[in-house]
Amino acid sequence: MLNVERPYPPLLKIPAYPASPGAREELEIHINELMKLGVLRNKLPFKLYIDACGEGIGAALHQVQIVNDKPYEGPICFLSRQIKPTEAGYGASQIEFLCLVWALDKLHHYLNGSVLGVITDLNAVKSLLNMKTPNRHILRWQIAIKEAEPQIPIEGINITDVGTEFFEEVRESYKQDKNCHILTDLLEKYCKDASLVNSLDDIQKTSYDNGRVHLFDGLLYHMSKHTFVIALCSKMLINPILLEFHDTIYSGYLSEDRTMEKINTCAWWPSWTKDVIEYCHSCDRCQKANKAIGKRF
Structure with a gap:
């Protein structure tokens, strides 16, 4: 039987709250208030x-x-x-x-x-x-x-300014990364400088040669057969993506394949598949669950 008074583990970190019937009732009140729909007023905008x-x-x-x-x-x-x-x-x-x-x-x-x-x-x-x-x-x-x-x-x-801070951080990170800086220059100026192209790492060079990298509003996007997603290069921006699509309450510690599937629709970076595998294998909660049911990974 599910104990509804016991808080979900990630919520225990910060801030802490008492696990009691009173806390549950207060949570129900807040949820009901958030979900309350207003009465339509036709004359108002x-x-x-x-x-x-x-x-x-x-x-x-x-x-x-x-x-x-x-x-x-x-x-x-x-x-x-x-x-x-x-x-x-x-x-x-x-x-x-x-x-x-x-x-x-x-x-x-x-x-x-x-x-x-x-x-x-x-x-x-x-x-x-x-x-x-x-x-x-x-x-x-x-x-x-x-x-x-x-x-x-x-x-x-x-x-709205939702997410604008994130995108500004992405643009700034391009200036610190050799490959992203070169790709931005190549696409922004529509130049065909062979020496610049050859100075790219193999993965980025292949993507550029195949027309998979595009620049829009100062942001690089990577195109594959089924996706067109933002390109990242900074670990400071990549780690929150891994956390969001694996550890949070909305993800519920998805399997390795499901985590890859979710991230594939959101972002791309050269070593993204390798990073997802390593991140899932380093997750203590996943390893304990897999050990309990006899899975290797």
Whole structure:
């Protein structure tokens, strides 16, 4: 029988809290408050938060309402879905733009006649909305948004600062890494300097020669058959990725294969498969669990 009063081990680190019925009841209160949806007010403006990843897209519709004589922003509804097989090849900016179009279509009953502000963490959404020579997907989505605007005035697309600190650290790390610095120069200046290309390490040189490395907004992206993900080079940035996709409560100490599968949709660095294997093998919790069930690794 599961003891619901016993805290999950990673939560025992910092800050500590007492394992008691009172703590459980307080936790239930906080969870219920977080999940409480607001009552729709048609005359008030809406905020639409959108986000996407390699596996799905999601949106949250918010409103700022007066609660106890104070302005309070709360959720009205949440929606999400998985990425379809036909959408798996889209880039990060296309997926985010698709998320906006899909959310407007699903929420038009809420939004008709109301002013809407869109909040995203990807600056490229603005560029795609105003692109002069779009491909067929972007053109179709642009038309869908233009058709929706008379009924749903979009007052602007705001770029949140979520993750901007991380991306700035990635850009700074490129300056300290020989290969990333060379790749950035080659792609930024569209130069074909053979001596620069030959000075790359074998893995990076192969990726560059095969057209797998791209530069967007100062960030390097690595393309494979099924993924298009950010390239990392600093251990200070790689270690949190390994921790997030293996150790945290959201991952639950996934197996080696599942950890690789998750990281493959998020980031790339030259030795990523080797690092994932070593990280999983060095995990005390995994080794104890494997020993208990007789697995070698």
